[in-house]
Amino acid sequence: MIKKQKTISCKNCFLSLGANLGDRERTLRKALELIGNLPETELVRISSFYETEPWGVSNQPDFINGAAHIRTGLSPLELLRALQSIEKSLGRVRKEHWGARTIDVDILIIEDVRMESEELKLPHPFLKERSFVLIPLAEIAENLCLDDHTIGEYLGICNDSGLVRKTFGSPMDFDLCLLACVDMNWALGKGGELLFHFPEDMRRFRGETIDNTVILGRRTFEGFPGGKPLERRRHIVLSRNNNFFAAEDEVCFVSDIYELWEKLHVEERSFVIGGAEVYRELLPYCREAHITFVESDGNGDIFLPDLDKREEFELFFKQPFRDAASGISLEFRKYRRK
Numbered sequence: 562m563i564k565k566q567k568t569i570s571c572k573n574c575f576l577s578l579g580a581n582l583g584d585r586e587r588t589l590r591k592a593l594e595l596i597g598n599l600p601e602t603e604l605v606r607i608s609s610f611y612e613t614e615p616w617g618v619s620n621q622p623d624f625i626n627g628a629a630h631i632r633t634g635l636s637p638l639e640l641l642r643a644l645q646s647i648e649k650s651l652g653r654v655r656k657e658h659w660g661a662r663t664i665d666v667d668i669l670i671i672e673d674v675r676m677e678s679e680e681l682k683l684p685h686p687f688l689k690e691r692s693f694v695l696i697p698l699a700e701i702a703e704n705l706c707l708d709d710h711t712i713g714e715y716l717g718i719c720n721d722s723g724l725v726r727k728t729f730g731s732p733m734d735f736d737l738c739l740l741a742c743v744d745m746n747w748a749l750g751k752g753g754e755l756l757f758h759f760p761e762d763m764r765r766f767r768g769e770t771i772d773n774t775v776i777l778g779r780r781t782f783e784g785f786p787g788g789k790p791l792e793r794r795r796h797i798v799l800s801r802n803n804n805f806f807a808a809e810d811e812v813c814f815v816s817d818i819y820e821l822w823e824k825l826h827v828e829e830r831s832f833v834i835g836g837a838e839v840y841r842e843l844l845p846y847c848r849e850a851h852i853t854f855v856e857s858d859g860n861g862d863i864f865l866p867d868l869d870k871r872e873e874f875e876l877f878f879k880q881p882f883r884d885a886a887s888g889i890s891l892e893f894r895k896y897r898r899k
Contacts, residue, residue, distance in 0.1 A: 571601070571632040572672040574640065575702060577685075577694045578627045579613075579665045585625035586610060586730030588651055588664050591819050593629060593732065595647045596666070597845060601634030602643075604845040606873050606898070608700040610731040613693035614723040627731060628669075628697035630873075637671055641681050644668070669698065670707060692721040732822055732846045736830040737776075739844060740766060741865055742853040748861025749837060753780070756859035759884050765893060766834075769851065770794055774831040776821065778839045782812075797824050797831075799839050818842055837863045849897045850874065856890040868896045875899050 576596070580588045589610065597604035608628040615621045633640055644666045652663040669685045676683050684707060688694055695716040698705075703713040742762050743749055750756055771793050779800035782788070790796050796812040799821060815821045825831055833843045844850070850868055868874045878895035 571603070571634045572674070573605075574631050574633055574668065574672065575670045575698060575705070576629045576631065576644075577665075577667045577669050577698070578629060579624045579693070580663060581615065581622045581624040582663045583652070586728075587819075589625060589627055589730070590732060590822055592647055592651060592664055592666060593627075594818050594842075595650070596629060596631060596644070597842065599633070599635070599640075599643050602640075603632045605630040605632055606701045606845060607731065607733055608697035609727050609733055610729070611693065611697055611725050612728040613725045616691060616693065616721075616723060624693065625728065625730065626693045626697055626725075628694075628701055630701050637668070637674055637676060637681055637683060640671075641668060669694065670705070689715045690719065690721060692716070692719050692723055693725050695719055696725050729827075732818075733848075734827055735822065735825045735846070736827075737833055737843060737847045738769075738830055739833045739840065739847045739850040740769065741835065741840065741850070742855065743865050744855045744857055744859035744861060746858060746861065747865050747867045748859050748863065749835070749840070749865050750863050751859065751861045756861050757853075757855055759853070759855075759889075759891065760886075761882060761884065762853045762891070765851075765853070770832050770834070774825070774829060776831055776833045776839065776843065778836045781834065781836045781839070797821060799842075818846075840865060847898070849895060852894045852896065854892040854894050856892070873899055 578589050578592055593604065593607055596602065610625050610627045613624045613626050615624060635643060648664050648666055667685060668681065668683065669688050671683055674683050695712060699712045699716045703711065705712045741749060742755065742757055744756055748756060774795040774797060775791070776797045776799060779798055779802055782796065782798050785791060790812050794811065798812060798814050799818065800814065801816055813824055815824060833839060833847060844866070852868065869876065874896045876894060877897050880893045881890065882893065883890050
């Protein structure tokens with residue numbers, strides 16, 4: 562995913578997103594993609610989308626709202642300005658207070674930060690009063706503590722009676738599963754090549770992905786034998802290289818994850834199979850990760866996050882086995898989002 566990480570002091574941060582003009586769901590999905598690409602920032606988890614009645618000014622269209630958890634090394638004001646820049650790029654024009662808007666991204670909470678300035682107040686002063694903020698936030702951070710109460714507890718005593726109903730359109734509506742093989746240090750590869758090629762791992766890969774959709778980067782696709790697609794899979798190739806073209810019917814090309822959601826089907830599971838940049842962009846949206854964990858140091862130079870240390874994932878299945886040819890011990894693990 563990234564080369565051996567530089568140490569950046571990152572804080573957990575929780576955002577509220579809303580839109581009630583234009584194609585609301587698409588705008589929120591694009592905003593999430595842009596947030597995930599901010600410097601020193603990692604998108605950790607997002608909520609479902611909720612359709613909500615307007616708050617403050619009633620004679621305007623209903624909103625679509627959601628919440629996001631990020632980790633960032635940006636200062637509060639740097640983050641605020643970065644989010645305002647995203648709003649502007651998506652057509653936000655600041656006119657009427659609490660009025661209709663193309664996109665609105667608010668900082669709700671930054672870990673261990675309290676501030677009161679004209680530009681930014683943290684925690685957000687209306688956080689505890691708005692059900693359209695609390696409901697998406699509780700979905701991803703119900704047990705988060707703020708002033709001796711959890712977000713779930715605040716939701717339970719919130720007096721806001723505005724209608725909030727879950728709706729379709731969030732990337733979390735799609736069933737994405739990440740597949741990867743890593744060494745004992747969670748290394749994926751070295752010099753652009755995979756570290757391992759175990760027959761049992763290949764059999765498991767085939768068994769899971771056959772007759773399903775695989776999502777991958779251009780270099781991973783071009784690394785297939787003969788540069789040809791895998792049999793009996795639908796391929797979605799994510800690449801910003803405009804010169805990439807694959808003539809096969811079972812391959813389609815998208816330039817970013819904003820386009821990706823238009824190609825997926827809610828009723829099917831899709832598998833994220835690499836490379837490293839695709840893993841980085843799509844891990845926040847994956848419901849599960851199926852990992853072949855190799856009890857060996859492959860001396861890799863590119864890594865997947867250690868899911869055992871990620872609070873948003875839990876291990877729910879593991880099966881040890883041994884590669885007959887090398888004698889190396891492996892473990893097939895399944896993680897799911899909490």
